Amino acid sequence: MSTSLEQLASQAIALSPEDRARLADLLLASLPDEADESLDEAWDQEIQRRLGAVESGTARLVSATDVHAAAHNIYRR
Structure with missing residues (x-):
């Protein structure tokens, strides 16, 4: 995992459960x-x-x- 991806993951994990769920939905929706x-x-x-x-x-x-x-x-x- 690249450093920037590790940093992004660390920031994402620090989000509230609700915001993590919203982020997960956005990421899944962005897949082909x-x-x-x-x-x-x-x-x-x-x-x-x-x-x-x-x-x-x-x-x-x-x-x-x-x-x-x-x-x-x-x-x-």
Whole structure:
């Protein structure tokens, strides 16, 4: 990482969480659309794979209640 990039990163980290989030949004929006398109395509494929598993009955479905209980147990440790 170049010195100027390190300085910029250090300054960015010193920002409030809200300003860091805004900066992250601005930086992500500045990336070429091709990156977004490849991510969108990958997510579309993953969604179709998961939907197919649910429809075929091969997916192991977990209720939201069970997920919340498991998460609660993890954080209690």
